[in-house]
Amino acid sequence: MRKSTAKLVSLLVIMMMVFVSFAGCGSTEEGATETPATDSSTGTESTESTETEEKDVYPLEGDRTITYWTGGWVHADFPTQGDTHLMQEKMKRTGVEVEFIHQTGADAFSLLVASGDLPDVFGYRFTNFPGGPTAALEQGVVMEMNEHFENWAPNLMQIYADNPEWDKLVKTDDGQYYNFPFIRGDDYLTVFVGPQARKDWLDDLNLSEPETIDEWYTVLKAFKEEKGATAPLTFEYSILRSSDAFVGAYDASFEYFINSEGEVEFGSVREGFRDFTRTLAKWYEEGLLDQDIATVDRDQVAARMTTGVSGAAVGHTGSRMGAWLTAASDVENYDLVGLRYPTLNKGETAMFGQRQHPYFGQGIGVTSKARDVEAAVRFFDYGYGEEGHMLYNFGIEGKSYEMIDGYPTYTDYVLQNEEGKSPAQMLRGYTQSVFNGPLVQDRRYMEQYAQYDQQKNAIETWMQTNGGDHNMPAVTYTSEESNAIGAIMSEIYDYRDEIFFRAVLGDIDIDSEWDNYIRSLDRMGLQDVLAVQQDALDRYNNR
Amino acid sequence: MIKNQSYKVEEPFIVRLKKDLKVNTSLYFIVLPVVLFYLVFRYFPMYGTLIAFKNYSPGLGIFGSPWVGFSHFIRFFTGNFFVRVVSNTFILSFYELLFGFPMPIILAILINEVRSRRYRKLVQTVTYMPFFISLVVVCGMIVQFSATDGIINDIIYLFGGRRVPLMQRASYFRPMFIISGIWQHSGWGSIIYLAALMAIDPSLYESAEIDGANRFQKIRYITIPSIVPTIVIMFILRMGRILNIGFEKIILLYNPSTYQVADVISSYVYRVGLTNFSWSYSTAVGLVNSVVNLMFLVAANKLSKKATDSSLW
Numbered sequence: 001m002r003k004s005t006a007k008l009v010s011l012l013v014i015m016m017m018v019f020v021s022f023a024g025c026g027s028t029e030e031g032a033t034e035t036p037a038t039d040s041s042t043g044t045e046s047t048e049s050t051e052t053e054e055k056d057v058y059p060l061e062g063d064r065t066i067t068y069w070t071g072g073w074v075h076a077d078f079p080t081q082g083d084t085h086l087m088q089e090k091m092k093r094t095g096v097e098v099e100f101i102h103q104t105g106a107d108a109f110s111l112l113v114a115s116g117d118l119p120d121v122f123g124y125r126f127t128n129f130p131g132g133p134t135a136a137l138e139q140g141v142v143m144e145m146n147e148h149f150e151n152w153a154p155n156l157m158q159i160y161a162d163n164p165e166w167d168k169l170v171k172t173d174d175g176q177y178y179n180f181p182f183i184r185g186d187d188y189l190t191v192f193v194g195p196q197a198r199k200d201w202l203d204d205l206n207l208s209e210p211e212t213i214d215e216w217y218t219v220l221k222a223f224k225e226e227k228g229a230t231a232p233l234t235f236e237y238s239i240l241r242s243s244d245a246f247v248g249a250y251d252a253s254f255e256y257f258i259n260s261e262g263e264v265e266f267g268s269v270r271e272g273f274r275d276f277t278r279t280l281a282k283w284y285e286e287g288l289l290d291q292d293i294a295t296v297d298r299d300q301v302a303a304r305m306t307t308g309v310s311g312a313a314v315g316h317t318g319s320r321m322g323a324w325l326t327a328a329s330d331v332e333n334y335d336l337v338g339l340r341y342p343t344l345n346k347g348e349t350a351m352f353g354q355r356q357h358p359y360f361g362q363g364i365g366v367t368s369k370a371r372d373v374e375a376a377v378r379f380f381d382y383g384y385g386e387e388g389h390m391l392y393n394f395g396i397e398g399k400s401y402e403m404i405d406g407y408p409t410y411t412d413y414v415l416q417n418e419e420g421k422s423p424a425q426m427l428r429g430y431t432q433s434v435f436n437g438p439l440v441q442d443r444r445y446m447e448q449y450a451q452y453d454q455q456k457n458a459i460e461t462w463m464q465t466n467g468g469d470h471n472m473p474a475v476t477y478t479s480e481e482s483n484a485i486g487a488i489m490s491e492i493y494d495y496r497d498e499i500f501f502r503a504v505l506g507d508i509d510i511d512s513e514w515d516n517y518i519r520s521l522d523r524m525g526l527q528d529v530l531a532v533q534q535d536a537l538d539r540y541n542n543r
Numbered sequence: 544m545i546k547n548q549s550y551k552v553e554e555p556f557i558v559r560l561k562k563d564l565k566v567n568t569s570l571y572f573i574v575l576p577v578v579l580f581y582l583v584f585r586y587f588p589m590y591g592t593l594i595a596f597k598n599y600s601p602g603l604g605i606f607g608s609p610w611v612g613f614s615h616f617i618r619f620f621t622g623n624f625f626v627r628v629v630s631n632t633f634i635l636s637f638y639e640l641l642f643g644f645p646m647p648i649i650l651a652i653l654i655n656e657v658r659s660r661r662y663r664k665l666v667q668t669v670t671y672m673p674f675f676i677s678l679v680v681v682c683g684m685i686v687q688f689s690a691t692d693g694i695i696n697d698i699i700y701l702f703g704g705r706r707v708p709l710m711q712r713a714s715y716f717r718p719m720f721i722i723s724g725i726w727q728h729s730g731w732g733s734i735i736y737l738a739a740l741m742a743i744d745p746s747l748y749e750s751a752e753i754d755g756a757n758r759f760q761k762i763r764y765i766t767i768p769s770i771v772p773t774i775v776i777m778f779i780l781r782m783g784r785i786l787n788i789g790f791e792k793i794i795l796l797y798n799p800s801t802y803q804v805a806d807v808i809s810s811y812v813y814r815v816g817l818t819n820f821s822w823s824y825s826t827a828v829g830l831v832n833s834v835v836n837l838m839f840l841v842a843a844n845k846l847s848k849k850a851t852d853s854s855l856w
Contacts, residue, residue, distance in 0.1 A: 106818045113601050114822050130820040139602030230692075237799075291691040294711045294798040300690070309692070368602070483598070487815050487824065491623060494814070497799035505711055505800050524623050 058382060059095025064375035066096060068364075069112060069122035072104030076421075077429055084429050089396055093387075096379040113141055118367040121376050123436065126179060127361030127474045131482035133178045138479060140368035145177040145377070148366070152377040155385035156180065159440065169359040172476050173539040179363030180380040182436045184356060186443035187463075193243040193354040194462035195342065196321055197312035199335035199454075201227050211340050213249050213279060216312075220288040223311035231290035233283065234304050235314040236297060237497075245314045248352030248465060249343045250276040254496075256533055257352070257470040264472070264533040266526060267352070268496045269518055277503045277510045284504050294501050302327065306334075317446075317455045318424065318434075325452050326422070338458020341465045353465025361474045362436040380438045392439040395430030410448050423449065475536035485532050488525040495520065595827040608823075615827035624811060632807040636785050638721050644781060646725050647732030648774060652766060654733065655740045656758065670730025682795035685723050686710055716801045720792070739773040740766065772853045779847055779855055783840035786832050808832050 070081060078084045082091075082100040091098055101119055103112065109124055118141065126133045129141070136142040149157055160167040170181045184190050197219070202209060205226055210216045216233075223232040240246070241254040244267070252275075253267025267273065283289040290296055290310065302320070304310035306328040315321060321336055328334040341350035366376050382388040394401040394408045401408045414426040427434050433445040450456050477485075499517050503510040564571060590605070595615060597608040619625060650670065657663040673681070688694045689709035696706045709715045747765050756764070790809035797805035808828060816825025848854040 107813070110817055110820045110822075113820065114599075116601050116604065139600050141601065291706070292708045292711065294800045295686055295690065295708065300687075486819050487618075487821055490815050490819050494799070494802065495623075498802045501711075501798070501800035502713075502803075507713065507800065520623075 057378065058093055060375060060378055061095065064096045064372055065099065066121055066370070066372060066376045066379065067099045067101060067119040069101045069103070069119040071102070071108065071123070073100070073102040075428060076425060085399070086391065086395060086430055086432060090379070090382065090388075090391060093391075094379050094382050096375045098379065113139075118369040120370040120372070121364055121366050121380075123362075123364050123438075125361045125436075126363060126365065127476075130486045131479045132361075132474075132476040133172050133176075134174075134476050135479045135482060136365065137172070137176060137178055142178050142365035143368050143370065143373070145179070145366065146175075148373055148377050149177055152374055153381040153384075155381050155383075155388070159183075159384055166358055168543050169357060169474060170363075171543060173543060175543070179365040180383070180438035181359050181363040182438065183440045184358045185440040188443050188459060189441050189446055190356045190358065190468075191354060191459055191463045192317045192356075192446075193239060193245075193315065194458060195245050195312065195314050195339045196336050196458060197339055198223075198227075199337040200333040201311050202337070209337060209339055211342060212346055213246070213342050213344055216246075216342055217283070217288070220283065220312065221286075224288060227308070227311060229309060229311045230287070231292075231304055231310045232288050233312045234290035234293070234296060234301050234310040236301055237294065239314050239316075243314055243354035244352035244467065245341055245354075246280070247273065247276045248341055248350035248467070251351045252276055253352040253470075256472055256530075258472060258537065259470070262537075264530055264537055266492075266521075266530065268500075269521060269526070274510055274514050277500055280504045281506060281510065285506060289504070294505065306331070312339075317450055317458060321455055321458060322450065322452060323422075325454065336454055338454065338461045340461055350465045350467075352470060353462065353467035355463075355465065355467040355471060357471060357473050359474060364438040383437075383439050389440060389442065391431075392437060393431055393433040393442040393445050395427075400426070400430035408442075408444055415448070415451065423451065472533070472537070473540055475533070475540045477532065477536050481532045481536070485525070485529045489529055492521060492524055492526060492529065495524065592826060592830055594823045595830045597823055599823045599826075611823075615824045616831065618824065619828050619831065624806065627803070628806050628808050628811045631804060632786050632788060632809075634804075635717060635720065635788055635807060638717060639724060639788070640781065640785070642721050643725055643728065644778065646729040648736055648770070650729050651733040651736035651740060651770075652762060654737060655766065656762070667730070670733070672730070673727045674731035676727075678789075678791055679795060681723070681727060682792060685719065685796060689719065710796065711798065711800045713801050713804045716797070716804050720796065720805075724792075735777065736770055736773060739770040743769045771851065775847050775851050775853045776855065779840065779843045782843035783836055785839045786836050 068082075073081050075081075075084075080100045080102060081087055082098055087098065087100075103109075109122075112118070112122075126136060126142075129136045131138075133142070137144055145153075160170070166181075166183055170179070170183075171177060197210075201223060202219070205219075205222050207219055207222060208215075210219045220232040223229040235245075244253045244255070247253055247267070250270075250272030252270040252272035256264055256266050259265050280289060284291070284293065290304070292300070296304075298319075301310070301313055301315070302324060305313050305320075305324050308331075313320070317338075321338070325334070325336055341353040343350050364380055366373060370376055383392050390397070390408065394410065395414070397403065399411065400414045401410050403409070410423075410427075414430065415423050417423075417426055424434060427449065431445070432439060433441050434449065446459075447456070450459065499508070499510075499513060502508045503513065594605055594608065596610060596612060597605075598611050599605065599608045603609075654663060654666055657666065690696070691706045691708050695709065700706055707715075709719060743765065747769075748761060751761050751765055786808060788807045788809055790807070790813045793805055793807055793810040794813060797810065809832070812825045812828045812832075815821065816828065844854050844856065
């Protein structure tokens with residue numbers, strides 16, 4: 001008897017310990033959430049701060065921390081973004097301690113929001129949120145910033161005042177601000193994807209740079225027959241889709257767009273889309289298009305482009321063209337050239353081509369659960385001021401850049417690193433201009449990031465499309481609208497992709513399938529989607 | 544430790560429980576953490592299923608979100624892809640059962656027959672290995688190997704065949720999926736059967752040998768009948784997952800040209816539901832999936848009870 005009671009007691013003790021340790025966890029966390037809450041009330045004192053006082057504001061006093069959720073982060077030198085020189089420096093200057101949370105995956109943000117366990121701030125493409133910014137505001141995922149911007153974001157408000165066209169883009173239809181936007185500060189920066197081909201091959205074969213679809217056919221055929229390319233043209237489908245290369249020649253596209261009457265249309269139901277699909281099917285059949293076109297990924301395309309398997313591709317200035325030029329630097333005469341978005345007839349300009357709006361929905365939002373709103377706003381607003389702009393775009397003076405004749409020039413330490421680290425890798429440690437950050441991207445960044453003349457020329461070449469006239473801006477939907485069309489839109493895209501690929505791969509014939517395709521899209525609710533998009537666009541135009 | 548106690552049958556459950564609590568107190572304490580675990584982590588989260596009948600909005604929370612009745616279910620059942628995803632799920636599942644289920648059994652029997660200890664160990668290690676490779680890596684390998692310049696096509700080409708982009712042909716998707724599944728799982732799955740084989744009384748084999756039975760006869764009349772109960776239990780459990788085709792492998796392997804055969808319920812839920820933030824809709828479809836699974840489990844159990852006397856409950 002005595003023995004068993006002893007056992008029982010010890011068991012109870014163990015269980016109590018377990019429970020106590022759980023309870024301990026709970027209480028510390030609560031403590032952590034409670035204390036900083038007081039900070040936000042102190043905000044009133046700095047309400048009257050103006051730009052001239054900016055210097056005095058930073059670094060903020062006291063223990064200011066925010067948690068910052070972003071998507072994936074992969075870097076050889078820095079385990080989290082918070083470890084980068086840029087963030088370390090910014091934390092020091094602003095006096096705000098930032099704890100980064102990185103999660104990768106298409107569903108990461110969806111799961112974060114569904115869990116309700118929101119961080120203080122997060123980086124996201126707001127137009128991807130169902131219902132867009134409006135719904136995010138309604139659901140409390142993000143906080144309305146108008147008043148906070150008035151109080152604590154003099155730099156950003158100054159930028160909006162100076163650039164009314166940006167101001168229009170970054171608001172909801174009701175005039176609410178909801179994030180710290182990533183803005184492409186120059187037209188030059190909005191174009192960064194396009195067709196490109198092996199210049200050395202073109203020269204060898206005495207071919208001029210192809211401009212029309214027919215010339216492309218000749219070139220690809222020559223690449224195949226004369227140069228032994230087994231996959232003359234290759235690309236990642238996602239890039240073709242977002243750039244509308246080739247399809248633009250047929251006055252069709254992969255996206256919703258604004259036609260010349262100002263109406264929203266879906267580019268993949270235009271007659272031209274059928275012709276485009278037929279052309280690609282022909283190219284595939286004749287072995288001019290990569291036989292693995294539905295599955296090739298970035299690495300495979302890179303391998304093909306640098307080893308002579310492919311001679312032409314569609315891709316980005318930096319991560320594709322620049323990377324391939326570097327990777328193939330030991331290949332004799334290897335050279336790439338950016339080519340015009342092809343057209344049907346010589347001298348025309350393609351109706352579509354990759355071109356982004358200065359603001360396309362990407363930015364940093366402050367959640368309704370944010371504990372220290374002032375710290376968050378001050379931290380990000382710094383990036384839109386003079387000093388912050390330089391820090392975000394060029395890094396730390398004397399380390400990652402020098403001012404030479406008033407031009408911020410990246411140092412060799414960054415661009416030609418002795419340890420062989422790529423400029424992209426180095427720049428991501430010192431700047432955030434290369435990818436979606438809370439900043440106004442500086443043209444001078446791209447002028448240097450595009451190290452090769454080929455890249456600079458490519459951008460100029462790719463700018464020659466009418467894509468900019470047709471792009472949908474970052475319109476916002478109401479919650480009802482997005483509930484109604486969210487799933488339909490994704491089903492429509494999926495179905496379009498399916499038919500497109502099956503036709504290109506020769507599984508079906510696009511001409512016999514076309515009527516059925518159009519009917520099916522209508523049955524799925526394409527007209528409803530168009531109506532909603534039109535409403536949203538009208539509201540946008542009335543902002 | 545276990546103290547048997549005879550009860551009068553008429554005594555109500557509560558009274559019996561009270562008595563038993565007194566007698567076997569420490570046993571109840573031992574089981575308590577497990578019960579708690581199930582309550583907290585398995586039963587409590589079930590209230591989240593409520594959102595299948597609501598329009599879930601994170602700002603309003605599970606209880607605050609408005610009720611919408613069965614509208615999400617109706618949307619799924621009347622949707623454009625309902626027939627396709629459900630039939631794809633059943634077909635893929637059926638093939639997996641047909642070809643995938645017997646493989647571990649065959650493998651276990653074969654391994655059991657191997658006489659050389661060393662060779663046997665080698666075979667086991669080699670067949671278990673794929674199970675430990677991350678799915679993402681496995682699928683990456685499959686995609687790379689099956690590309691036109693991949694190793695599979697190199698072999699086909701070597702024997703005079705034409706290079707075919709295997710993952711882009713709808714007709715090859717199911718075989719690729721099933722075969723790679725067998726490669727991944729049969730080794731690992733054979734472990735439980737090997738354990739069952741170990742338990743067979745060697746004297747059975749000895750007497751069969753005296754009776755002049757050859758190897759095949761021994762397999763047929765001793766080995767297989769001895770592991771039938773294990774097979775049945777495994778089969779019932781498998782039936783409970785009939786619609787659970789892992790979406791991870793599907794979404795890592797499919798592309799638009801194979802949607803028509805590859806898109807199953809779970810991948811559809813992931814693509815249309817989760818990545819589109821349609822939590823309520825995904826929950827509704829997921830619930831349908833679970834209910835069907837449960838029905839299959841119960842049916843299989845009933846059937847096996849009738850046919851073989853072995854069942855889960």
